[in-house]
Amino acid sequence: MCYYNGQKVSRAEFIKLLQLEKAVKNYDFLNRAVHNGFAYSPVAVLKRDATETNFDIVQMEWGFLPPYLKNREKAAQFRNGYKDEQGKWHIGYTTLNAKAENLFTNEKGNPSIYADAARKHRCLVLSTGFYEWRHVFPLNKKTGQPLKTSIKYPYYISVKDHEYFYMAGIWQEWTDKDTGETVETLAITTAAANPLMQQVHNSKKRMPTILNDELAYEWMFGDLSDERITEIALSQFPAKQMDACTIAKEFLATLEPSTPFEYEDLPALEYAI
Amino acid sequence: MEPGDRFEIKLPDLTMQVGYHIINNDEVFHVVFSDGRPELVLHEALSGGLPFWTSIPEARHRLKEVAYFGARIAEHLKNN
Numbered sequence: 001m002c003y004y005n006g007q008k009v010s011r012a013e014f015i016k017l018l019q020l021e022k023a024v025k026n027y028d029f030l031n032r033a034v035h036n037g038f039a040y041s042p043v044a045v046l047k048r049d050a051t052e053t054n055f056d057i058v059q060m061e062w063g064f065l066p067p068y069l070k071n072r073e074k075a076a077q078f079r080n081g082y083k084d085e086q087g088k089w090h091i092g093y094t095t096l097n098a099k100a101e102n103l104f105t106n107e108k109g110n111p112s113i114y115a116d117a118a119r120k121h122r123c124l125v126l127s128t129g130f131y132e133w134r135h136v137f138p139l140n141k142k143t144g145q146p147l148k149t150s151i152k153y154p155y156y157i158s159v160k161d162h163e164y165f166y167m168a169g170i171w172q173e174w175t176d177k178d179t180g181e182t183v184e185t186l187a188i189t190t191a192a193a194n195p196l197m198q199q200v201h202n203s204k205k206r207m208p209t210i211l212n213d214e215l216a217y218e219w220m221f222g223d224l225s226d227e228r229i230t231e232i233a234l235s236q237f238p239a240k241q242m243d244a245c246t247i248a249k250e251f252l253a254t255l256e257p258s259t260p261f262e263y264e265d266l267p268a269l270e271y272a273i
Numbered sequence: 274m275e276p277g278d279r280f281e282i283k284l285p286d287l288t289m290q291v292g293y294h295i296i297n298n299d300e301v302f303h304v305v306f307s308d309g310r311p312e313l314v315l316h317e318a319l320s321g322g323l324p325f326w327t328s329i330p331e332a333r334h335r336l337k338e339v340a341y342f343g344a345r346i347a348e349h350l351k352n353n
Binding site: 004005006007008009010013016017019020021023024025027 | 336
Protein backbone atom coordinates (compact mmCIF):
# COMPACT_ATOMS: atom_id res chain seq x y z
CA MET A 1 0.00 0.00 0.00
CA CYS A 2 1.07 3.58 -0.71
CA TYR A 3 -0.20 6.95 0.38
CA TYR A 4 -1.41 9.80 -1.80
CA ASN A 5 -2.57 13.03 -0.24
CA GLY A 6 -2.86 11.28 3.11
CA GLN A 7 -5.07 8.46 1.81
CA LYS A 8 -4.05 4.84 1.64
CA VAL A 9 -4.19 3.73 -1.99
CA SER A 10 -3.19 0.59 -3.84
CA ARG A 11 0.11 0.53 -5.73
CA ALA A 12 -1.78 0.54 -9.04
CA GLU A 13 -3.79 3.60 -7.95
CA PHE A 14 -0.61 5.30 -6.72
CA ILE A 15 1.15 4.75 -10.03
CA LYS A 16 -1.89 6.03 -11.91
CA LEU A 17 -1.95 9.16 -9.76
CA LEU A 18 1.77 9.80 -10.31
CA GLN A 19 1.27 9.49 -14.05
CA LEU A 20 -1.73 11.80 -13.88
CA GLU A 21 0.40 14.24 -11.90
CA LYS A 22 3.00 14.33 -14.65
CA ALA A 23 0.37 14.78 -17.35
CA VAL A 24 -1.41 17.54 -15.41
CA LYS A 25 1.88 19.40 -14.98
CA ASN A 26 2.17 19.74 -18.77
CA TYR A 27 -1.48 20.49 -19.41
CA ASP A 28 -2.75 23.92 -20.34
CA PHE A 29 -6.18 24.00 -18.69
CA LEU A 30 -7.26 27.34 -20.00
CA ASN A 31 -6.53 26.92 -23.69
CA ARG A 32 -7.64 23.36 -24.19
CA ALA A 33 -11.15 22.50 -25.32
CA VAL A 34 -10.99 18.82 -26.15
CA HIS A 35 -8.11 16.65 -25.11
CA ASN A 36 -7.31 13.30 -26.61
CA GLY A 37 -5.97 11.69 -23.47
CA PHE A 38 -4.70 8.63 -25.25
CA ALA A 39 -2.50 10.54 -27.65
CA TYR A 40 -0.75 12.32 -24.80
CA SER A 41 -0.35 9.34 -22.51
CA PRO A 42 3.26 9.10 -21.42
CA VAL A 43 5.23 5.88 -21.73
CA ALA A 44 6.08 5.32 -18.12
CA VAL A 45 9.19 3.56 -16.97
CA LEU A 46 10.26 2.78 -13.42
CA LYS A 47 13.94 3.52 -13.07
CA ARG A 48 16.15 2.99 -10.04
CA ASP A 49 16.93 6.36 -8.44
CA ALA A 50 20.27 7.63 -7.12
CA THR A 51 19.74 5.98 -3.71
CA GLU A 52 19.40 2.62 -5.51
CA THR A 53 16.67 1.64 -3.04
CA ASN A 54 13.74 3.49 -4.60
CA PHE A 55 12.57 4.36 -8.09
CA ASP A 56 11.53 7.30 -10.22
CA ILE A 57 8.82 7.23 -12.84
CA VAL A 58 10.30 8.69 -16.00
CA GLN A 59 9.56 8.81 -19.70
CA MET A 60 11.91 7.12 -22.12
CA GLU A 61 12.25 6.89 -25.88
CA TRP A 62 11.31 3.37 -26.95
CA GLY A 63 14.04 2.12 -29.28
CA PHE A 64 17.46 1.49 -27.74
CA LEU A 65 20.27 3.63 -29.18
CA PRO A 66 23.89 2.67 -28.51
CA PRO A 67 25.99 5.62 -27.32
CA TYR A 68 28.41 5.52 -30.25
CA LEU A 69 25.77 6.89 -32.68
CA LYS A 70 26.81 10.49 -33.22
CA ASN A 71 23.58 12.27 -34.03
CA ARG A 72 19.94 11.85 -35.03
CA GLU A 73 20.89 11.24 -38.65
CA LYS A 74 23.13 8.34 -37.63
CA ALA A 75 20.42 7.11 -35.26
CA ALA A 76 17.90 7.09 -38.12
CA GLN A 77 20.36 5.20 -40.31
CA PHE A 78 20.92 2.72 -37.52
CA ARG A 79 17.19 2.13 -37.14
CA ASN A 80 16.07 2.24 -40.76
CA GLY A 81 19.14 1.14 -42.73
CA TYR A 82 20.90 3.25 -45.36
CA LYS A 83 22.82 3.18 -48.63
CA ASP A 84 26.47 4.27 -48.38
CA GLU A 85 28.43 6.34 -50.93
CA GLN A 86 29.33 3.20 -52.87
CA GLY A 87 25.66 2.34 -53.13
CA LYS A 88 25.94 -0.55 -50.71
CA TRP A 89 22.87 -1.09 -48.54
CA HIS A 90 23.38 -1.43 -44.79
CA ILE A 91 20.49 -3.00 -42.94
CA GLY A 92 18.83 -1.26 -40.01
CA TYR A 93 18.42 -2.67 -36.53
CA THR A 94 15.16 -2.91 -34.67
CA THR A 95 15.97 -2.26 -31.04
CA LEU A 96 12.47 -1.92 -29.64
CA ASN A 97 12.99 -5.36 -28.15
CA ALA A 98 16.07 -7.16 -26.90
CA LYS A 99 15.99 -10.94 -27.00
CA ALA A 100 16.73 -12.32 -23.55
CA GLU A 101 19.03 -14.92 -25.11
CA ASN A 102 21.16 -12.16 -26.68
CA LEU A 103 21.55 -9.66 -23.85
CA PHE A 104 25.26 -10.36 -23.51
CA THR A 105 26.23 -12.10 -26.74
CA ASN A 106 24.55 -11.36 -30.04
CA GLU A 107 23.43 -13.95 -32.57
CA LYS A 108 26.82 -13.80 -34.30
CA GLY A 109 28.59 -14.61 -31.03
CA ASN A 110 29.97 -11.10 -30.54
CA PRO A 111 29.45 -8.89 -27.45
CA SER A 112 25.92 -7.48 -27.50
CA ILE A 113 25.11 -3.76 -27.62
CA TYR A 114 22.77 -4.46 -24.71
CA ALA A 115 25.34 -6.00 -22.35
CA ASP A 116 26.29 -2.86 -20.44
CA ALA A 117 22.68 -1.75 -20.03
CA ALA A 118 21.61 -5.24 -18.93
CA ARG A 119 24.23 -5.14 -16.16
CA LYS A 120 23.82 -1.52 -15.07
CA HIS A 121 20.57 -0.07 -16.40
CA ARG A 122 17.66 -2.38 -15.85
CA CYS A 123 14.21 -0.86 -15.55
CA LEU A 124 10.54 -1.78 -15.54
CA VAL A 125 8.12 -0.69 -18.22
CA LEU A 126 4.64 -0.13 -16.88
CA SER A 127 1.97 -1.59 -19.06
CA THR A 128 -1.78 -1.95 -18.99
CA GLY A 129 -1.65 -4.30 -21.98
CA PHE A 130 0.04 -4.74 -25.33
CA TYR A 131 -0.88 -5.54 -28.92
CA GLU A 132 0.16 -8.39 -31.13
CA TRP A 133 -0.99 -9.75 -34.47
CA ARG A 134 -2.11 -13.28 -35.12
CA HIS A 135 -1.45 -14.48 -38.65
CA VAL A 136 -4.07 -16.74 -40.18
CA PHE A 137 -3.54 -18.28 -43.59
CA PRO A 138 -6.86 -18.72 -45.41
CA LEU A 139 -7.30 -21.87 -47.47
CA ASN A 140 -7.25 -21.74 -51.24
CA LYS A 141 -10.82 -22.56 -52.28
CA LYS A 142 -9.66 -24.71 -55.20
CA THR A 143 -6.74 -26.61 -53.70
CA GLY A 144 -7.64 -26.51 -50.03
CA GLN A 145 -4.04 -25.51 -49.28
CA PRO A 146 -3.20 -22.49 -47.12
CA LEU A 147 -2.58 -19.30 -49.12
CA LYS A 148 0.89 -17.76 -48.94
CA THR A 149 -0.44 -14.44 -47.70
CA SER A 150 -1.83 -14.32 -44.21
CA ILE A 151 -4.60 -12.20 -42.76
CA LYS A 152 -3.47 -10.37 -39.64
CA TYR A 153 -5.81 -10.03 -36.67
CA PRO A 154 -4.80 -7.69 -33.83
CA TYR A 155 -5.12 -8.81 -30.23
CA TYR A 156 -4.97 -6.90 -27.00
CA ILE A 157 -3.17 -8.88 -24.31
CA SER A 158 -3.38 -8.05 -20.63
CA VAL A 159 -2.76 -9.61 -17.24
CA LYS A 160 -5.86 -10.77 -15.38
CA ASP A 161 -6.87 -8.71 -12.35
CA HIS A 162 -3.96 -6.31 -12.82
CA GLU A 163 -4.52 -2.78 -13.96
CA TYR A 164 -0.77 -2.46 -14.45
CA PHE A 165 1.98 -4.98 -14.84
CA TYR A 166 5.72 -4.84 -15.35
CA MET A 167 7.79 -5.65 -18.40
CA ALA A 168 11.54 -6.01 -18.06
CA GLY A 169 13.45 -3.24 -19.81
CA ILE A 170 17.01 -2.02 -20.24
CA TRP A 171 17.88 1.59 -20.93
CA GLN A 172 20.72 3.61 -22.32
CA GLU A 173 21.38 7.31 -22.10
CA TRP A 174 22.05 8.67 -25.56
CA THR A 175 23.36 12.12 -26.52
CA ASP A 176 23.09 13.78 -29.90
CA LYS A 177 26.60 15.21 -30.14
CA ASP A 178 25.47 17.87 -32.63
CA THR A 179 22.71 19.38 -30.52
CA GLY A 180 23.55 18.21 -27.00
CA GLU A 181 20.07 16.63 -26.70
CA THR A 182 20.19 13.78 -24.20
CA VAL A 183 17.48 11.14 -24.00
CA GLU A 184 17.08 7.84 -22.25
CA THR A 185 16.32 5.10 -24.76
CA LEU A 186 14.82 1.77 -23.97
CA ALA A 187 14.42 -1.81 -25.15
CA ILE A 188 11.92 -4.26 -23.72
CA THR A 189 13.32 -7.74 -23.28
CA THR A 190 11.51 -10.67 -24.85
CA ALA A 191 11.25 -14.34 -24.00
CA ALA A 192 9.91 -17.37 -25.82
CA ALA A 193 6.13 -17.23 -26.07
CA ASN A 194 4.04 -19.10 -23.53
CA PRO A 195 1.25 -21.39 -24.85
CA LEU A 196 -1.21 -18.49 -25.20
CA MET A 197 1.24 -16.16 -26.91
CA GLN A 198 2.42 -18.94 -29.23
CA GLN A 199 -1.04 -18.81 -30.75
CA VAL A 200 -1.50 -15.06 -30.72
CA HIS A 201 1.97 -14.00 -31.86
CA ASN A 202 2.22 -17.07 -34.06
CA SER A 203 4.63 -15.52 -36.56
CA LYS A 204 7.52 -14.99 -34.13
CA LYS A 205 6.40 -16.92 -31.06
CA ARG A 206 7.92 -14.37 -28.71
CA MET A 207 6.45 -12.27 -25.91
CA PRO A 208 7.66 -9.43 -23.68
CA THR A 209 9.25 -10.52 -20.42
CA ILE A 210 6.44 -9.92 -17.95
CA LEU A 211 7.60 -9.98 -14.34
CA ASN A 212 5.67 -10.69 -11.18
CA ASP A 213 6.28 -8.40 -8.20
CA GLU A 214 9.15 -10.44 -6.76
CA LEU A 215 11.03 -10.74 -10.04
CA ALA A 216 10.34 -7.09 -10.87
CA TYR A 217 11.97 -6.03 -7.61
CA GLU A 218 14.94 -8.31 -8.19
CA TRP A 219 15.30 -7.11 -11.79
CA MET A 220 15.46 -3.48 -10.76
CA PHE A 221 17.32 -3.57 -7.46
CA GLY A 222 19.20 -6.88 -7.40
CA ASP A 223 22.99 -7.18 -7.63
CA LEU A 224 22.77 -9.86 -10.29
CA SER A 225 25.15 -12.07 -12.21
CA ASP A 226 24.88 -12.24 -16.00
CA GLU A 227 23.36 -15.69 -15.63
CA ARG A 228 20.64 -14.48 -13.27
CA ILE A 229 19.87 -11.47 -15.49
CA THR A 230 19.41 -13.81 -18.44
CA GLU A 231 17.37 -16.21 -16.35
CA ILE A 232 14.93 -13.48 -15.27
CA ALA A 233 14.71 -12.03 -18.78
CA LEU A 234 13.91 -15.50 -20.11
CA SER A 235 11.19 -16.15 -17.53
CA GLN A 236 7.87 -16.96 -19.05
CA PHE A 237 4.81 -15.39 -17.49
CA PRO A 238 2.05 -18.00 -16.99
CA ALA A 239 -0.53 -18.10 -19.78
CA LYS A 240 -3.32 -18.82 -17.33
CA GLN A 241 -2.78 -15.40 -15.74
CA MET A 242 -3.19 -13.59 -19.07
CA ASP A 243 -6.12 -12.49 -21.21
CA ALA A 244 -6.17 -12.00 -24.97
CA CYS A 245 -9.03 -10.57 -27.01
CA THR A 246 -9.35 -9.50 -30.62
CA ILE A 247 -9.67 -5.78 -31.31
CA ALA A 248 -10.58 -3.72 -34.37
CA LYS A 249 -7.94 -3.59 -37.12
CA GLU A 250 -7.96 0.20 -37.08
CA PHE A 251 -7.37 0.18 -33.31
CA LEU A 252 -4.39 2.54 -33.46
CA ALA A 253 -6.59 5.33 -34.71
CA THR A 254 -9.24 4.91 -32.03
CA LEU A 255 -9.54 6.48 -28.61
CA GLU A 256 -10.12 3.13 -26.92
CA PRO A 257 -7.84 0.78 -28.83
CA SER A 258 -8.35 -2.13 -26.43
CA THR A 259 -12.11 -2.38 -27.02
CA PRO A 260 -12.90 -6.02 -27.90
CA PHE A 261 -13.97 -6.70 -31.47
CA GLU A 262 -15.11 -10.07 -32.80
CA TYR A 263 -14.20 -11.40 -36.22
CA GLU A 264 -16.74 -13.88 -37.55
CA ASP A 265 -14.21 -15.68 -39.75
CA LEU A 266 -11.47 -16.01 -37.14
CA PRO A 267 -11.03 -19.41 -35.50
CA ALA A 268 -10.92 -19.23 -31.70
CA LEU A 269 -7.64 -19.66 -29.87
CA GLU A 270 -7.08 -23.28 -29.03
CA TYR A 271 -5.54 -22.36 -25.71
CA ALA A 272 -8.39 -21.98 -23.25
CA ILE A 273 -7.95 -18.66 -21.48
CA MET B 274 -20.62 16.48 -20.15
CA GLU B 275 -17.87 16.82 -22.73
CA PRO B 276 -14.18 17.42 -22.03
CA GLY B 277 -13.56 21.14 -22.13
CA ASP B 278 -17.00 22.00 -20.66
CA ARG B 279 -17.07 24.53 -17.86
CA PHE B 280 -19.62 25.18 -15.15
CA GLU B 281 -20.01 27.34 -12.06
CA ILE B 282 -20.90 26.32 -8.55
CA LYS B 283 -22.12 29.16 -6.34
CA LEU B 284 -21.45 28.69 -2.66
CA PRO B 285 -22.55 31.11 0.08
CA ASP B 286 -19.25 32.95 0.19
CA LEU B 287 -17.54 32.16 -3.09
CA THR B 288 -18.01 30.82 -6.60
CA MET B 289 -16.13 27.90 -8.08
CA GLN B 290 -15.44 27.98 -11.81
CA VAL B 291 -14.91 24.38 -12.83
CA GLY B 292 -13.46 23.00 -16.06
CA TYR B 293 -13.97 19.34 -16.91
CA HIS B 294 -11.07 17.54 -18.62
CA ILE B 295 -9.98 14.04 -19.54
CA ILE B 296 -6.25 13.49 -19.05
CA ASN B 297 -4.65 10.05 -19.39
CA ASN B 298 -8.21 8.69 -19.67
CA ASP B 299 -9.00 10.06 -16.20
CA GLU B 300 -11.52 12.75 -15.30
CA VAL B 301 -10.05 15.83 -13.67
CA PHE B 302 -11.69 19.09 -12.61
CA HIS B 303 -9.76 22.32 -12.80
CA VAL B 304 -11.17 24.72 -10.21
CA VAL B 305 -10.65 28.48 -10.06
CA PHE B 306 -12.01 30.32 -7.03
CA SER B 307 -13.64 33.76 -6.98
CA ASP B 308 -11.91 34.72 -3.72
CA GLY B 309 -8.49 34.43 -5.33
CA ARG B 310 -7.23 31.40 -3.42
CA PRO B 311 -4.88 29.15 -5.45
CA GLU B 312 -6.60 27.00 -8.01
CA LEU B 313 -6.96 23.26 -7.58
CA VAL B 314 -6.99 20.28 -9.93
CA LEU B 315 -9.31 17.71 -8.39
CA HIS B 316 -9.69 14.04 -9.20
CA GLU B 317 -11.70 11.24 -7.66
CA ALA B 318 -9.33 8.38 -6.85
CA LEU B 319 -9.88 5.09 -5.03
CA SER B 320 -8.85 4.13 -1.53
CA GLY B 321 -9.61 0.55 -0.61
CA GLY B 322 -12.14 0.45 -3.44
CA LEU B 323 -13.95 3.57 -2.18
CA PRO B 324 -13.77 6.92 -3.97
CA PHE B 325 -12.15 9.96 -2.40
CA TRP B 326 -11.32 13.40 -3.73
CA THR B 327 -7.68 14.28 -4.12
CA SER B 328 -5.78 17.15 -5.63
CA ILE B 329 -3.26 16.63 -8.40
CA PRO B 330 -0.48 17.15 -7.44
CA GLU B 331 -0.77 16.42 -3.75
CA ALA B 332 -1.54 19.41 -1.53
CA ARG B 333 -1.29 18.07 1.99
CA HIS B 334 -1.98 21.48 3.51
CA ARG B 335 -5.29 21.75 1.64
CA LEU B 336 -6.83 18.36 2.40
CA LYS B 337 -10.00 19.83 3.96
CA GLU B 338 -10.51 22.16 1.00
CA VAL B 339 -9.96 19.29 -1.43
CA ALA B 340 -12.56 17.10 0.30
CA TYR B 341 -15.05 19.96 0.61
CA PHE B 342 -14.80 21.32 -2.94
CA GLY B 343 -14.67 17.80 -4.39
CA ALA B 344 -17.93 17.00 -2.62
CA ARG B 345 -19.49 20.18 -4.05
CA ILE B 346 -18.54 19.05 -7.57
CA ALA B 347 -20.04 15.59 -6.92
CA GLU B 348 -23.25 17.25 -5.68
CA HIS B 349 -23.40 19.48 -8.73
CA LEU B 350 -22.91 16.58 -11.13
CA LYS B 351 -25.56 14.53 -9.37
CA ASN B 352 -28.16 17.31 -9.48
CA ASN B 353 -27.56 18.68 -12.99
